Amino acid sequence: MIILLFVLLVLLAVCLLGMLWINGARGRERADRRAIRTGDLYAEVLTALNVDPRRPILSLSVSCDEVVLKYLDPDISPRVFRMRDAGFEPLQQRFVLAMTHALAVDLPVLQDENRYHLVEKRRRSEDGMSRIAYVYELNMETKTALMKLERWKGEDEV
Numbered sequence: 001m002i003i004l005l006f007v008l009l010v011l012l013a014v015c016l017l018g019m020l021w022i023n024g025a026r027g028r029e030r031a032d033r034r035a036i037r038t039g040d041l042y043a044e045v046l047t048a049l050n051v052d053p054r055r056p057i058l059s060l061s062v063s064c065d066e067v068v069l070k071y072l073d074p075d076i077s078p079r080v081f082r083m084r085d086a087g088f089e090p091l092q093q094r095f096v097l098a099m100t101h102a103l104a105v106d107l108p109v110l111q112d113e114n115r116y117h118l119v120e121k122r123r124r125s126e127d128g129m130s131r132i133a134y135v136y137e138l139n140m141e142t143k144t145a146l147m148k149l150e151r152w153k154g155e156d157e158v
Contacts, residue, residue: 029097029098029101032094032095032097032098033098033101033102035095035098036095036098036099036102037102037105041083041086041088042099042102044081044086044088045067045081045099045103046103046106048067048079048081048086049067049069049079049081050079051069051079051107052071052076053109055071055072055073055076056071056072056073056109056138056142056146057069057070057071057072057107057109057110057116057136057138058070058071058072058137058138058143059135059136059137059138060100060103060107060110060135060136061121061133061134061135061136062096062099062100062103062133062134062135063091063096063123063125063131063132063133064083064090064091064092064093064096064125064131064133065082065083065084065090065091065125065126066080066081066082066083067080067081067099067103068080068081072138072143072146072147084126090125090126093131093132096131096132096133096134097134100118100134100136104136110136114139114142115138115139115142116136116137116138116139117136117137117139118134118135118136119134119135119137120132120133120134120135121133121134121135
């Protein structure tokens with residue numbers, strides 16, 4: 001009986017420590033997003049991307065070296081913001097996800113889980129190291145439907 005009680009207490013302690021760790025990680029993520037959104041880099045990224053809300057976004061990719069916005073319309077060139085070209089150091093890996101989530105706040109269409117999904121990809125950075133990039137991608141069903149309607153050309157939109 002005492003052994004069972006001891007095992008239960010150990011399991012309870014492990015669960016509590018796990019919950020504290022998760023809450024701490026979430027708190028760090030919120031602090032990272034806040035730091036990103038209030039910085040000069042974020043303002044320059046938003047300005048450089050110059051998002052047209054009338055046009056569907058095909059993908060938004062954030063890596064430590066650059067942010068790339070691609071529209072569904074193939075006639076529109078991708079909008080690329082390179083950190084070094086703008087005078088900024090590459091993002092530390094922990095801030096890449098924070099930048100991705102921060103951009104999704106200002107581009108709320110990306111938060112539509114029926115149209116977009118967030119994927120993690122490995123990419124080579126400028127220094128040749130393998131780094132994680134995060135990409136919001138338009139799902140195939142939505143892409144196909146928009147291509148059939150050709151609404152992405154923005155001709156019939158108000």
